[in-house]
Amino acid sequence: MVIFLAAKTVKIEEPKRSSALVRQETIASYLFLLPSLIFFLGFVIYPMVLCVVTSFFDSTMNRADVFVGLANYKELFSDPVFIGALKNTFIIVIVSVPVTCAFSLWVSSAIVDLPEWATSLFRCVFYLPVVTGSVAVTVVWKWMYNNYYGIFNYLGKAVGLIDKNINWLGDEKYALGCIILILLTTSVGQPIVLYVSALGNVDQSIVEAAEVDGANDFQAFWKIKWPAIMPTTLYILVITTINSFQCFALIQLLTSGGPNHSTDTIMYYIYYTAFKLYRYGYGNAMGVVLAVIIAILSAVQFKLGNQDN
């Protein structure tokens, strides 16, 4: 401890280095970065730039692109399917992000103080849907939602909740809710693991000191643990928001955006426009709008998170 404090307080004089040495080290550093940088530029930046550029063109298969300026963007906001997809996407985000965070925090708080084997067991159980392939997860859920012999209808009728079978994925009243439920089960795994880790790292001496001073469990959590895990919460919020905005596989595998576009999301509509209708420019314009929305929301989340800190 003494050594640690000394290291923090005593200013260590670093030997002066020649500019040639600094330059050599800088070059070496960039060389180390280069492989990753090449992939980042090639597979992230270049497609992003291409996406933005293409969004200003009427682009389709095997035909020269035609510059249309902002026409794709204008069309977006008069396209009822896009507006519907935007609305559905926001519903998914608004429901799934807070529920995922709150549920994950609740589960983590409940399991963090259990014996280590029990904590690990629960972490595994909740993480299982994350590591299971989305196709496998979807197939199981599709069977459970089945209109004719699904387990939800079977149980619903058995306990008297419903009189006749409900076409969960084929009825626009229920379809989006069903998608959100599946999304929740596949989204909580990572936040639970992160929260368990974050809660385990909270300084117990401060918590104990607060309890000695008369703080109850809620006060100890709200005044001490919550601020301590705020960086983790911020990370979870951003990641969950992005994942919710990018909800695609579930839609493609379960509903194809139906019934009657009630489960269309922007990501699915981008795919549909580009791959089924061959309207690459229009699809890219949607991609740009989605990226802008995600960027703004992430910035707001960071801002609010930093204010809280």
Next chain:
Amino acid sequence: MKKSISRRSFLKAVGALSAAGALAACGGSSTSTAASTASSAAPAASAEASGSAAANIKLWTYPIGGWGKDETVQEIIASFNAKYPDIKVTVEYLDYTNGDDQVNTAIEGGSAPDLIMEGPERLVANWGAKGVMAPLNDLWTDDAKKDIYESVESACKNDAGDYYEYPLCMTAHCMAVNMTKVKEVGADKYINTDTHTWSTDDFLATVDALYKGGYENVAAIYCSGQGGDQGTRAIINNMYGGTFTDAAHTKYTADSAENIKAIQTLHDADGINFDASINGGEEITLFRNGTLQMAFCWNIAQQLNTDNNDAGLTNSGDEIFPMAFPTASGDPKLCGGIWGFGIFNNGDDAKIEAAKTFIDFIAADPDQVGASVLASTYFPVRASVGDIYAGNEIMSEYSKFMNYLGDYYQITPGWATARTEWWNMLQRVGTGEDVTTAVKTFCDNANAAAAAEA
């Protein structure tokens, strides 16, 4: 003086090597091309002897009967290589869920296959119309045109007369009923078992009898996606004599009074569900496992399927009876499936020639074409092939449906949009939208796409 490698020098060397490795990885294609060229130089001499240029070609095939099974396709390729040893054919198998996306991605990425096996709606009306296919006009000799059925020939070319498909096999898509259950409710009197036909009233009476006989789910107008959509189009078009497009294949006509009446009748019928949670494949599963008593997505490949029981039986052993779609006129018009080969124009003439050699052998060589068709489990498109199913009771019986083949309208411009608009329209009807409004929206959108592509 002792020379040692410093830590900094070592790290710099590793960094430089990593960068070089990354650059080498990025430039991998040219390296492999060179290797490929070198390795193909050796068989060139023997290629001249067999009369064909050496080439490696890629074949992508949709699951067209046995052409979706590797062991069957490899046997056919072995026959081809016995005659043309210098053309190496590698195969990739597509499915109807993701196959189109795979092909489109490959086209845009400049890695389209050389050969593809599918039907005119993709080869002619889609990729052909977009200019990514190589014309096959030279394969369509006068003898071939005489031998191949005229309706098939017309589906394989565009309005300008360029052929983008060389056909191999065909079938008629029909529907099927659970005959055991139909007999159980005494509705077999509505079915002509000899001609496999029935009137629209008889069909509706059968549905009603099954429903009142305790079968809550008789049939489904499946519409979760485009898979098997020929079945829903056919039931609707046939019931009161509607059509899907005009005879010239220039516009979509699903908003006719006949089609509106058919959709409304199906929507109002007890026992028929407009189900937006299943597609054609899932409807077949529900039919096979006894949940549904009729299937609108059926053909001979389904009738011969033995995955869960003997051919022609449901999972529980009920008799499956294939039927033409019901009509008021007594003249059913079934959707046809025509499958054959197309060639992507990847800018390599040698590969295009090799692909044509493959097609010519598989689909035109008199000694091979029969086996190629048999592998598909469908019917030949050439009169000269004759009755390859002589002695096969199921196939002989099913061949009756070939007489009911209707117009091959799937080559109408805007087809890709029309397909997606169709199942969306059915979903809207299922959720309560007025039928007239729904079909009008369908026709407006589909015809807009047709006009844009024409």
